[in-house]
Amino acid sequence: MHFTIEQRPQPSAAMRVAAPIIATLLTLAVGSAFFAALGYAPLAALHAFFIQPLSSANGLSEWLLKASPLILIGCGLAVGFRGNVWNIGAEGQLIAGAIAATGVGLYWPAPDALLLPLMILAGIVAGMAWAAVPAFLRARMNTNEVLVTLMLTYVATLLLSWLVHGPWRDPAGFNYPQTALLPPAAMFSYFDPAYRLNTSIVATVIAVVAMWLFTDRSFLGYKMSVSGAAPLAARYAGFRESSAIWIGLLAGGAAAGFAGVAEAAGPLGQLSPQISPGYGFAAIIVAFIGRLNAFGIVLGGLLMSLLFLGGEQVQMTLGLPSALTRIFQGILLFFLLACDFFIFYRLRRSGGH
Amino acid sequence: MTPRLELRNISKRYPGVVANDDISMAIAPGEIHAVLGENGAGKSTLMKIIYGAVQADSGEIVCDGNRIERHDPATSRALGIEMVYQHFALFESVSVVENIALSARMPFDLDALSRQVVELSERYGMPVDPRRIVHDLSVGERQRVEIVRCLLQRPKLLILDEPTSVLTPQAVEKLFETLRQLSAEGCSIVYISHKLDEVQALCDSATVLRGGRVTGTAEPRKTTSLELARMMVGANLPEMHIEPARPSPAPILEVKNLSADPPHAFGTALRDVSLSVHGGEIVGIAGVSGNGQAELIAHLSGELRHRHAEAIRLEGQPVGRLDAGERRRRGLAFVPEERLGRGAVPGHSLRDNAVLTAHRAGLVRGGMVDRGRAAAFADRVISRFKVKANGSGAAAQSLSGGNLQKFIVGREMELAPKVLLVSQPTWGVDVGASAFLRQTLVDLSRAGAAIIVVSEELDELFEICDRLLVICQGRLSSSLDRRKTDREEIGLLMTGGTESSTHKGSAGALHH
Numbered sequence: 001m002h003f004t005i006e007q008r009p010q011p012s013a014a015m016r017v018a019a020p021i022i023a024t025l026l027t028l029a030v031g032s033a034f035f036a037a038l039g040y041a042p043l044a045a046l047h048a049f050f051i052q053p054l055s056s057a058n059g060l061s062e063w064l065l066k067a068s069p070l071i072l073i074g075c076g077l078a079v080g081f082r083g084n085v086w087n088i089g090a091e092g093q094l095i096a097g098a099i100a101a102t103g104v105g106l107y108w109p110a111p112d113a114l115l116l117p118l119m120i121l122a123g124i125v126a127g128m129a130w131a132a133v134p135a136f137l138r139a140r141m142n143t144n145e146v147l148v149t150l151m152l153t154y155v156a157t158l159l160l161s162w163l164v165h166g167p168w169r170d171p172a173g174f175n176y177p178q179t180a181l182l183p184p185a186a187m188f189s190y191f192d193p194a195y196r197l198n199t200s201i202v203a204t205v206i207a208v209v210a211m212w213l214f215t216d217r218s219f220l221g222y223k224m225s226v227s228g229a230a231p232l233a234a235r236y237a238g239f240r241e242s243s244a245i246w247i248g249l250l251a252g253g254a255a256a257g258f259a260g261v262a263e264a265a266g267p268l269g270q271l272s273p274q275i276s277p278g279y280g281f282a283a284i285i286v287a288f289i290g291r292l293n294a295f296g297i298v299l300g301g302l303l304m305s306l307l308f309l310g311g312e313q314v315q316m317t318l319g320l321p322s323a324l325t326r327i328f329q330g331i332l333l334f335f336l337l338a339c340d341f342f343i344f345y346r347l348r349r350s351g352g353h
Numbered sequence: 354m355t356p357r358l359e360l361r362n363i364s365k366r367y368p369g370v371v372a373n374d375d376i377s378m379a380i381a382p383g384e385i386h387a388v389l390g391e392n393g394a395g396k397s398t399l400m401k402i403i404y405g406a407v408q409a410d411s412g413e414i415v416c417d418g419n420r421i422e423r424h425d426p427a428t429s430r431a432l433g434i435e436m437v438y439q440h441f442a443l444f445e446s447v448s449v450v451e452n453i454a455l456s457a458r459m460p461f462d463l464d465a466l467s468r469q470v471v472e473l474s475e476r477y478g479m480p481v482d483p484r485r486i487v488h489d490l491s492v493g494e495r496q497r498v499e500i501v502r503c504l505l506q507r508p509k510l511l512i513l514d515e516p517t518s519v520l521t522p523q524a525v526e527k528l529f530e531t532l533r534q535l536s537a538e539g540c541s542i543v544y545i546s547h548k549l550d551e552v553q554a555l556c557d558s559a560t561v562l563r564g565g566r567v568t569g570t571a572e573p574r575k576t577t578s579l580e581l582a583r584m585m586v587g588a589n590l591p592e593m594h595i596e597p598a599r600p601s602p603a604p605i606l607e608v609k610n611l612s613a614d615p616p617h618a619f620g621t622a623l624r625d626v627s628l629s630v631h632g633g634e635i636v637g638i639a640g641v642s643g644n645g646q647a648e649l650i651a652h653l654s655g656e657l658r659h660r661h662a663e664a665i666r667l668e669g670q671p672v673g674r675l676d677a678g679e680r681r682r683r684g685l686a687f688v689p690e691e692r693l694g695r696g697a698v699p700g701h702s703l704r705d706n707a708v709l710t711a712h713r714a715g716l717v718r719g720g721m722v723d724r725g726r727a728a729a730f731a732d733r734v735i736s737r738f739k740v741k742a743n744g745s746g747a748a749a750q751s752l753s754g755g756n757l758q759k760f761i762v763g764r765e766m767e768l769a770p771k772v773l774l775v776s777q778p779t780w781g782v783d784v785g786a787s788a789f790l791r792q793t794l795v796d797l798s799r800a801g802a803a804i805i806v807v808s809e810e811l812d813e814l815f816e817i818c819d820r821l822l823v824i825c826q827g828r829l830s831s832s833l834d835r836r837k838t839d840r841e842e843i844g845l846l847m848t849g850g851t852e853s854s855t856h857k858g859s860a861g862a863l864h865h
Contacts, residue, residue, distance in 0.1 A: 010748055217724075219717040222708060225701075232695040235656050236687070237709045238678020 003347050011343050019339035026339075027332045034328070040318060048317050049310035049328070061195035063305055065267060069094075069259035069276075071301030072204040073283035075211040076255025078292040080248025082215060083224035084231065087249050089134070089149025090256040091280025092156035093127040097260030099160055100126030102179055102271040105186035105264070106168070112185035119186060120261050127257015128250050130156065135249040139242040145249065153280070161273055168271065178272040188266050200262035207255060212294035224248065256280055277308070289336055307332065355418045357382045357510055357541040358403065358434075363412035365398055372398040373409070374565040380510070385532065385542045387552040387573060390562035391585055391783045393753070396545050399562070400512050403543070404436045405429045417509075430458075433509035437499045437516060443487045450483035453502045474501050477531045488619075492641060493524040500531070510541045517551060518809065521641060522844035529555050547585070547784075548812075549578045563587055586784050593788065595795050598819045601632030605803040606653070606685075606772045607666040611673075613648065616657060621645040623652065626829045628822055630772070630803040635794065637818030638807045638829070639843050645827035646807050647690075650776050653805070654687040655680040667772065681710065686770035688762050690777040690807075692754060696761040699750035703742060703760060706749050707731040711764055730767065731760075738763035739789070755782035762790055766797055773797060776807045791817050811840055825849035 032042035053059045073090050080087045087093075101123035104110070110118050134148035161177070170180040188198035215221040220243075227234040227244040234241065263275055286304050290296030311325035356379040365373040372395045380386045390396045401407040403414065405424040414421045416432050429435075443452050450467045457466065467483040474481040479497040487495065496516060503511060513532075517525045532542055532555065546552055552559055553573045561569045561584040569584035611626040623645050630636045640646055651657040653665065655677035662671035667683050677687075689695045697706045707730045708716050716727045731745035738759045742752050749757060758781070765773060778794065779787035795817055798804045808814050814821055815835060823830040823846035830846045 010751055213721075217721050219708075219712060219720055219722050222705070222712075222722050226698055226709065229700055230694045230698040232691070233698050233709060236654070236677060236689060236695050238655060238676050238681055240676070240678075 003349055005345050006348055008344060008346055012346075015343045019343055020336065023332070023335035023339040026335045030331055030335075031328050034331070038324070040320065045314055045318060045320065048314045049325075050306065052313050052317070053306060053309035058195055059309070061197040063302070063309060064201060065197050066308055067301040067305035068201045068204045069262060069279045070283050070286045070304050071298055072207050072259050072262075073252070073256050073279060074286035074290060074297040074301055075207050075294060076252040077283055078287040078290070078294075078297060079211065079215065079221075079224065079251035081287055082221075082228045082292050083244040083248045084228040085138075085245055085248030086146045087131060087134070087149050087252040088146050088284065089131070089151075089153045089280070090252055090283055091276060091278065092149070092153030093130045093253045093256035094260040094263070094276050094280045095153075095156040095160050096130040097123035097127040097257030098264040098271060098275045099156075099163065099260075100257075101261040102168075102182065102264045105182045106180060115183070115185045116188070116265065119265060120258065123261030123264075124254045124257045127255070127260065128253040130257070131249040131253025132246075135246050138249075139245045145245075149249075157273075160271070160275065164271055164273060170270075176272075179270045181270050182265060186265055187269060188262065196267050198262075198266050200258075200266055203258055203262070207258075208294050208298055211297075215292075215294065220247065256283075282308075285333060289333070291340065303332075354381055356380055356415070357384070357417060358543075359415040360399075360403070361413045361415065363399065363402060363409045363414070365395075365402060365407065365409050371565045373402065376412070376562070376565075376567055378560045378567070378570070380541050380543065382509075382541055383536050383539045384558060385536050385544055385556045387556035387559035388543060388545045388562065389547065389549070389552060389559050389581065389585055391547055393755075393783065394562040394585070395565040396562055397514065400436065400514055400543065400545060403429075404434060404512060430506060433507065434512070435503035435506055435508040435510070436512040437496070437503060437514065439514040439516075439518065441495050441499055443495055443498060445488040446486065448484055448486055449481060449490075449498050452487055452498065453483075453505065456502060457505060469505060470501055473504050477501075477504065477534060478527065479531055492643065493520050496520070496528075504535075508540055510543065511535065512543045512545070514545045515547075516544075517546070517548065521847045522811070522840050523848065525551065549573075549581050552581070553578065561585055582784070593792055593795070593816065595817070596799055598634040598798070600634045600819075601801070601803075603631070603669070604629035605632050605668055606630045606805070607669075608653070609664060609666070611649075611652060611659065611664045613652060613657070613659060616648060616651070621648055621827045623648050624827045626827075628829060628832065630805055632771070632801045632803050633798055634819040635798045635804040635806060635817055636832075637814035637821045637835075638805065638824055639811060639814050639821055639847060640809070640824035641847055642809055644824050644847075646776070646824055648827070649824065649829075650687075650689070650774055650807055653774055654685070654689075682713065684771035685774070686710070686765040686768050686772070687774040688758075688765050688776060688778065690780065692757045692761055693750060697749040697757060700748055702746045702748055703731045703735070703740075703752075704728045704745040706760070707734065707745070707764055709764075711768060714768055730764075734760055734763035734767055737767075738793075739786075754780075755786050758782050759786060759790065762793070766793065770802055773802055773804045774807075775804065778806060778808065779810070779813060787813075811843060815840075823847055 028046065032046065035042040035045040054063060077087055077090055101119040104119045104122045105115060108118065130152060133152060134145040137143040137148055138145045164177040164179060168179045170178055188200045190198050223239040224244050224247060226237065226239060227241060259279060264271055268275065282304055286297055286300040289300035289303065307329045311329060314320040314325055315322055359379040361377050363373050363376045376399060388396050388399065398407060402409045405426045405428055408424060414424065421428060450463050450470055453470060454461055454463060454466055470481060470483040479501060481494065481497050481501055516528060520528065536542055544556055556573050559571045559573045560567055561571065561581065563585060571581060573581065607629045609627050611623055613623045615622045621644060626649060638646065652659055655675055658676060659665065659673035662673040664673040666672065667680065667685060672680055672683065693699045704727045708722055708727050711730055716723055716730060728745045734740065735742055735745065740760045741756045752760065775794065778790055782790065794804060806814065806818060818835055821833045821835055821838060821843060823843055825847060826849060
């Protein structure tokens with residue numbers, strides 16, 4: 001008996017809904033077997049992974065706090081991904097944004113009321129500037145933006161490291177590689193001082209709506225999707241490839257730059273080498289789990305954030321090694337993306353004689 | 354006499370389509386048997402079943418009186434059944450003899466094989482130099498390689514799938530001589546085509562297919578084209594109404610001394626191309642594919658830009674350096690030969706594909722796509738051009754080639770262009786829809802538009818064009834009045850007397 005994979009004439013609407021459900025069930029089944037085989041009680045592990053992090057107000061606050069940058073950056077990146085522009089360097093753009101914002105917050109003499117807006121502006125501009133380098137190189141010299149954005153991430157990381165070890169190091173910081181704390185006027189305000197969730201999440205909500213309008217309704221977004229899906233058709237219609245490249249990279253840069261501001265002027269309050277726990281890279285996965293669609297990215301960001309929290313939770317409460325939690329996260333992402341495949345394709349039994 | 358090959362009640366179903374429905378036919382030794390039918394009539398499926406590349410759901414195949422039980426291409430070749438596909442399967446970067454050696458079931462001895470190739474090709478009047486690299490061969494020569502490759506196996510039955518679609522009229526005549534010689538030696542030939550004149554010139558008998566069923570059998574030499582066409586189409590063909598052209602006093606599109614390097618390694622350079630098209634007329638560009646048509650049309654559409662703005666003028670204004678969008682803004686529209694991926698985005702709905710070029714017709718307002726208007730535009734095209742589709746929400750890739758072509762032509766025409774470029778307007782489109790598309794092109798031109806049609810179908814060009822030009826190796830001939838030229842003259846210009854595509858040139862190469 002043979003099976004062949006064939007493209008569906010129309011993507012399956014039923015499968016679009018069923019795919020994430022099937023993926024979740026498969027993950028639960030395989031994950032349980034996996035935990036059981038290693039001698040951990042599967043139910044307790046799953047409970048610690050998915051239920052415990054969300055069963056307190058603080059847990060919910062942390063959940064949204066971590067989901068916010070993932071969703072924001074995911075939206076920015078998806079604009080480019082839809083147009084075949086592969087910005088892999090959101091992490092570097094995030095760091096560039098955080099550096100610029102902290103620089104303004106610490107060293108720019110501005111009235112209190114203007115300080116945070118100026119920092120946001122500086123962070124977004126820095127993120128876009130970091131992304132403009134690969135955009136310029138790709139549009140003018142056809143260099144591969146995957147390589148350039150990725151390598152610029154290392155440049156940003158090293159720049160950050162130099163700043164916090166050198167010129168920007170807090171003189172009163174016991175020689176730790178970190179800057180002084182930002183003044184209160186430079187910080188996003190909390191909804192409730194007991195929890196770390198802050199007003200930067202408003203920007204994420206705005207970004208989601210803007211991203212949806214741009215990709216689903218605007219003519220510019222339409223042109224980008226044509227460039228991505230059929231470059232020859234874009235050229236046939238006379239859409240400029242360079243504008244797709246610039247828009248795609250700058251959108252990702254701006255989103256990542258803002259996320260950098262929100263980290264520095266939010267939960268951290270200063271600049272340190274651990275400014276981002278890998279949000280820039282995780283957001284790439286979030287964009288794809290969300291099928292490059294604004295509302296899908298919201299769900300993808302919430303799931304990814306929960307996996308971060310759940311992973312920490314099982315390490316603390318059950319003493320699972322961190323490698324195990326990574327494997328479990330991998331299983332979930334694998335099934336999610338694998339089930340999506342069947343929206344567009346199907347298996348057919350072919351008569352093998 | 355036992356038939357060489359007999360098909361009994363062959364049926365083949367694919368999801369949603371019956372490709373072959375209860376087909377029976379018999380072919381005698383030495384007979385040249387035509388299988389006639391429109392695109393989608395089931396000819397190709399039937400041939401693949403005969404060759405064993407596809408298995409029938411039911412029915413049986415009998416070869417020289419023996420039923421074939423387990424059927425696949427290896428079985429066919431053991432029985433002496435060989436097939437020349439419409440799309441050649443040759444490796445471009447290696448020589449002719451190496452290509453043949455790759456598929457021949459014989460010891461790998463290139464020298465011996467070369468001698469055999471030369472001997473066979475001379476015997477059948479198809480000169481092929483075994484040492485030449487396939488990439489340097491013309492399309493006609495590549496076909497000879499494919500045929501020689503089959504002849505080496507001493508076939509008893511040779512299947513040819515639309516073999517003349519890439520040949521000049523002269524090359525077609527050479528091919529027919531070879532096929533007649535083979536037939537005289539006892540080799541049966543199955544000749545698949547939709548060209549009635551060829552079938553009448555070559556074939557002893559014909560089976561006509563329509564919608565997967567046999568709709569008639571005939572002796573083509575004793576049957577009129579009209580009767581054959583009726584069996585193929587199932588109805589009388591609409592008649593064309595062509596009024597005499599009244600060209601505008603000044604040309605709308607002018608090309609002067611356009612030369613351009615090839616855009617990629619396997620492209621063709623354009624050399625000193627000049628032409629002008631007036632409003633109200635249709636100008637046809639004939640030629641064997643790969644002679645610069647793609648490059649010329651890309652320069653005209655703006656997909657490729659030229660260094661000199663003056664090389665191309667639209668209504669007197671230099672446009673050579675403008676991109677496709679800017680030229681469209683000035684009234685140019687274009688139907689490319691690739692429908693999926695160039696003329697339309699495969700995964701997008703027809704509504705979204707309407708926006709692709711019709712966005713300037715009020716489908717975008719305030720930077721936002723007006724979905725209601727886009728859908729209305731798509732629906733208008735669907736109804737005016739009788740596109741068979743599941744509404745404007747259907748994905749472009751879900752349409753058949755002919756229906757998508759109708760949609761794209763319709764979309765471009767709805768824009769009321771001043772200049773319309775059309776490449777291969779009726780490739781893969783059935784006879785009825787082709788006639789409709791040709792009529793709409795004529796109507797648009799008589800309403801004042803300047804139209805350029807690039808086609809490899811000479812019949813089509815002769816039917817609708819007022820003037821013809823021939824492109825060969827990147828050079829364009831001077832303009833010929835349709836009423837004062839004929840296929841013979843066009844055919845000679847298509848080969849251009851050049852080394853690689855004429856009989857003499859290749860024969861000479863053998864003796865280097």
